[in-house]
Structure formats: C-alpha cells, structure tokens
Amino acid sequence: SAVISQKPSRDICQRGTSLTIQCQVDSQVTMMFWYRQQPGQSLTLIATANQGSEATYESGFVIDKFPISRPNLTFSTLTVSNMSPEDSSIYLCSVNRGDNYGYTFGSGTRLTVV
Amino acid sequence: AQKITQTQPGMFVQEKEAVTLDCTYDTSDPSYGLFWYKQPSSGEMIFLIYQGSYDQQNATEGRYSLNFQKARKSANLVISASQLGDSAMYFCAMGSHNNNDMRFGAGTRLTVKP
Numbered sequence: 001s002a003v004i005s006q007k008p009s010r011d012i013c014q015r016g017t018s019l020t021i022q023c024q025v026d027s028q029v030t031m032m033f034w035y036r037q038q039p040g041q042s043l044t045l046i047a048t049a050n051q052g053s054e055a056t057y058e059s060g061f062v063i064d065k066f067p068i069s070r071p072n073l074t075f076s077t078l079t080v081s082n083m084s085p086e087d088s089s090i091y092l093c094s095v096n097r098g099d100n101y102g103y104t105f106g107s108g109t110r111l112t113v114v
Numbered sequence: 115a116q117k118i119t120q121t122q123p124g125m126f127v128q129e130k131e132a133v134t135l136d137c138t139y140d141t142s143d144p145s146y147g148l149f150w151y152k153q154p155s156s157g158e159m160i161f162l163i164y165q166g167s168y169d170q171q172n173a174t175e176g177r178y179s180l181n182f183q184k185a186r187k188s189a190n191l192v193i194s195a196s197q198l199g200d201s202a203m204y205f206c207a208m209g210s211h212n213n214n215d216m217r218f219g220a221g222t223r224l225t226v227k228p
Contacts, residue, residue, distance in 0.1 A: 033215055033216070037157075041220075042205060042218045042219060042220045042221050043159075043205070043218045044218075045215050045216075045217070048215055090157045092157075092159060094159075094216070103149075103161075103209070103216050104161070105151075105158065105159035107156075107157070107158045108156075108157040108158055108159070110157055
C-alpha cells in the first residue's frame, strides 16, 4: 500500500495568513483526498484532487478558501487561506490503498490559528 | 446518500477484556466496503480492518474482528484482550464504487483501564 509523507506536522499561524500543506505519495495515484478534522469531531471531506483537472469540492468548502494543487500523480498541496481561529483543525490527505477501496492517510497537520 | 452512525461517544473496558464498538450504516449502493480506523492522540489515522459488502465471512485481523450483519446494516468492531495502547478514538467508515471518497462516523473514544 502507498506511503504518504505529509508536512508540516503542526503549525501555529496568525489569523489572516495562509498555510500550505504538502502530501507526497511514494507511488502514482489517480485521486487524492483532503479531509478536515475539527477539534473533537470526525473527519469531513474537503475535496478530491485529480491530476490535470480542478479539484472537486464538497458542500461548504470553496476553492478560494482551500485552493488545491495536483501537479503530478504523486504530489498535492492544500492551502488554508486567510485563516481564522475556526480553521484550527487537523488536516489530512489520503489516497486509495488500491485494494478493497481502503485509504491510507498522511500523518496529519495539526493547525492552530491564533 | 451514505450515512455512518456511531452511537457510543465513549467506552471503557478493563485491560485484557473484550470490547465491542458499534457502527451502523445506510447506503443505496449494492457494492461497498466498511472500514475501521484507530486515531491515537498523535492524530494519525491507522487502518485496522476492512469488510466488503459481498464477503461471506466476518473479517479478522489479529485482535480485531468485524461483526458484519448485512441485513441489519451493522459493522461492529470487536477488540479482544484489550491493551492499554488500545486507548484511542475509533472511527467507522464506508466507501463504495459509486463514491470514490470515504465517509466517517462520529467516532468512539475507547479508554482501557489497567
């Protein structure tokens, strides 16, 4: 199954700034997924990123706030723009394991906005 | 639409005893997969076990087993011989052929008592 390197692992950011999170996969994958986990909550899908096309965003998430890049089949970035304290969450990327629909996750980025 | 329900916000179990974490689901897709993930305080998502909707037998992975009752649309996780290191959040999730992403339940926080 795929191995994902996600960074940064954590960050503390000032409100109004932006943070870009990177995920590098050790094999080529068609789709990458970005999730948000607010404190004490479950995971919510932000968007699905395909290489060579615009990301598909879930209801409640917009490209201006969470722009995503997918320049090739092994890499993706998620930017959290114009941050507010409400953006404080764990952000996780994931890819399909290639078997049984299962997904491998990056180690997560714990973001705190002050 | 897919829906995953975990009705136990928190569970306690004595070390070395078995515990069952409940999960029910709803989907109109005929082919789907059910997953359990463990999330320790570090925030990473650790895949535990998978059950396919067409699998005849319940899945097992070491101390983890999945009690799959398709007619009841339930996929409960059984952890045998609990260990202190099992204390974590546990998420039930579902993926299907029609939706490439994965949807998560609210999670159950398991605490293993010495």
